[in-house]
Amino acid sequence: MSTYILPVIIGIFFGTISRFILLRTDFRQYPTYPQGRIIHLSFGFIAAFIGAVFVPSILEPDWTAVTFLGLAATQFREVRNMERETLQKVDDFELVRRGSPFIEGMAQAFESRNYLVMFTSLVSTLLAVYHTLLGIAAGFIMLIIVKRNMSGKVLKAIASIQEGEIRFDGPNLYVSDIHIKNVGLEESKQLILERAVGVIVIPKNENSAVTISNLGQRQAMLHQVANVLGAYLDEGEPDIIPLSKRKMEDGRLGLFLMPEERDFKQIKTVLEQVPVLDSAIRLPNEANKGK
Numbered sequence: 001m002s003t004y005i006l007p008v009i010i011g012i013f014f015g016t017i018s019r020f021i022l023l024r025t026d027f028r029q030y031p032t033y034p035q036g037r038i039i040h041l042s043f044g045f046i047a048a049f050i051g052a053v054f055v056p057s058i059l060e061p062d063w064t065a066v067t068f069l070g071l072a073a074t075q076f077r078e079v080r081n082m083e084r085e086t087l088q089k090v091d092d093f094e095l096v097r098r099g100s101p102f103i104e105g106m107a108q109a110f111e112s113r114n115y116l117v118m119f120t121s122l123v124s125t126l127l128a129v130y131h132t133l134l135g136i137a138a139g140f141i142m143l144i145i146v147k148r149n150m151s152g153k154v155l156k157a158i159a160s161i162q163e164g165e166i167r168f169d170g171p172n173l174y175v176s177d178i179h180i181k182n183v184g185l186e187e188s189k190q191l192i193l194e195r196a197v198g199v200i201v202i203p204k205n206e207n208s209a210v211t212i213s214n215l216g217q218r219q220a221m222l223h224q225v226a227n228v229l230g231a232y233l234d235e236g237e238p239d240i241i242p243l244s245k246r247k248m249e250d251g252r253l254g255l256f257l258m259p260e261e262r263d264f265k266q267i268k269t270v271l272e273q274v275p276v277l278d279s280a281i282r283l284p285n286e287a288n289k290g291k
Helices: 002-022 035-059 063-074 077-091 100-130 132-148 186-195 206-212 215-229 264-272 284-290
Strands: 159-164 166-169 172-175 178-182 197-203 243-246 253-257
Touching (some): 002 035, 159 253, 159 264, 178 253
Antiparallel strands (some): 159 197
């Protein structure tokens, strides 16, 4: 087994580095620093170790070890459960919630990244067995692949963002021509006219129209703006809670927002970077193939 010590070290090193690259605490402040980062880096090291020692277990062959490693790999499913439970508890205290679909997408991402770390470590170790420099080169290539696959599709890929006019027609609040809700109190109307920002999200095609109509995707947009640019609201004020409404005829989406920062350029930039949730993606055009 001493023959495999250097390849295993190379695999663990590149696997752990890949997890470090994938781990990012940004404006969402998640995972938290330093506790959350320590937890995920530790999981990343374990995943890298499993991927590295999998290779000598196969080559020896030690099938008992392979079975144990396969069992250990399945335990990373608990990472998803851990993240889901944590985010759901935190979400209860958000002024503008993420929503369950957004939380589920984040939990899946944390689980899948451990498998990506394991694969990086496995490839690096496998090639390092045959030649050390080959394993190192493979490790760097895998880091590039990991970096490119760090994030998925974002909203600007499927829709365009335009500013909408906030206006009232009696008690009815509109963003341009899209009805949002009824507001009865004059004080609330005045506050909305002074502080609110309207946004129109225009889908690029039929698939995009169905995707952005998903309630989870719409809630993710509202949360992202509130999280980055602040939320000018407090608990128990339903008149100024951010909302989204869909124009049935053409699939456009109207967003009523109450951000602290009202610069539309900033709001547009934030919305364009909202991730497209896996659970929200729909492809109705694919149905044409079956007609």
